[in-house]
Amino acid sequence: MDLKPRPIVKQHTITRHWCGHCETYVKSKNIPDTSRIGINVLGYILYARYRLRLPLKKIQESLHDLYNFRISEGEIVSKLDEARTLFGEDYDAITLLIEEASHVYADETGWKMDGKNWWLWVFVTERGVRYVIEDTRGKGVAARALGLKEDRVIISDGYAAHKNLPGDKQQCWVHLLRVAKIHSPPLYEDLILLYKRLLQELEKKKEERDKAIFEKALALLIAKAYPQLEAKKVQARMQHHAGSLFTCLEHDGVLPENNTAERAIRLQVVMRKIFGGSRSLDGAKAHEVNTSVIETQMRQHPGDSFFDLMLPLLKRRRSEL
Template identity: 30%
Template sequence: MIAQRSAFARADQRLAQDFAPTYTDLQKRLVQSKAVHADETGWRVGGQPAWLWVFADEILSLYTIDPHRDHAVVERILGQEYNGVLISDCFSAYDPLPYKKSKCISHWLNRCKKLIEESGNRYAARFGKQVADLLHGALKLKERKSTISAHGYRVACGRLEAALDRLLAHPYRQADIKRFAKLLRKQRAHIFTFLYVDAVAPTNNLAERELRPAVIIRKTNGCNRSFKGANTHAVLSSVIRTAHKHDLDFVSLTKQMLQHPQPVAMAICASDPSPPARSG
């Protein structure tokens, strides 16, 4: 017996429908998270440009595929009143969002490195090193937080803030410095957020890691033929990656879910992934 590709596609779609309540539950849990990492990568649906987004924290990953790369996608997932911290790069789509934000320090350090090594200008290289030194100092301070007093930590944070403000107050003329300083000023309020919120990691590495499986699929399978297939991909990827974070076998989870006559939300993030028992 030879199975047709369409048969596998229909089976995946039915499975995604069954896991739809679980996907909705993951989204609700994500909105309650103190810090959410977000990132996006290019995708194609039916041969047309689209974007695959990931929203993640330490216990779950949620994917969505959308034809747009703007803040409306983030609001669709997190809502307009998300109270945690959104961790991302400096892509402009995140700017209009009303949330508290933190910008990935790795991206800042990469920009510093590029300025130091590729600008060909000693003033630009010096500026890049000055910014990098402050960022490295912030990383070390975050690591030392548990070893120093609360007052000492506040004083050290204040010194870093003041040093960065002094650096950005200068009216730079060199083009590379002006561009970088302009971006730093624009994102000034979000550079050191990780120093003040324990749940906020300095980098957005978590979201970038969660995008890697999607990048591999993009290179090997060519994305999705329709938005129905894109939704199937988003739902199943979310369940699979979240289950992996909790050392749960996806096949066993699927068998457990299919034992119920109607689709139910599997509590993947709980110690027991079974859906809560109904009273009465």
């Protein structure tokens, strides 16, 4: 196995010819890329940055160690920004996909912007993932990302930014169970039983589900006396979210938990821990666009390799410029 293959240098002779009718020189539309860094290197940079989650220095070192290819950190940043430009229309399509989805899973986490505290938001549907990096955790971010669609469900951990947005709400049961387990184990056990019944009910056809039974069961747990003083806080939370704990029973394909968004945002948390976030606004924009397009492609084509998906897409987008 050749661990350090010799670079292949290709020479292309590109001809042009005079057109007497157009009175200009013409050449083929399918000429090879003439930039120093081609699609394959660009694809590797995206793979190393967003799938392997490598810092810029490590991407630089790996290209040199594996391919004897020398590149500066500045060139890598430039290529990430080039990908952002190439993926512009794809990101716009994802934005529209999120706005028009029948149900969206939403979450947010902290993000560093040149050492300052910003926020990274995620919005997930069955066929798309959109990341947004902003300097605020305010509801305006979610409002802009989700738009004005009313006939949809927003699944979240109960964060207030989603409360007054158009559409129905589904509160994450996993978050509620975590809180109950900490403050009142007996209440947690009762909630677990109710949650298991809820999952069984969701296996039925929508028209066969009985939401009223679950609302009555929840009311009994809210009124029940538990030995732990902290149980009152959990019951208050249950009361506050009572109207959004069983929304999933009225819709097809809506889960009673927000693990879908949490899994999508966990990828970003790992990257934040490894290379610390973004150094500039341009870097943040490149990050949100590139990761959104890559994760959406991987979500739409499960089982396909990164390079089989992204290299053809990069070639198409560059040819369209």
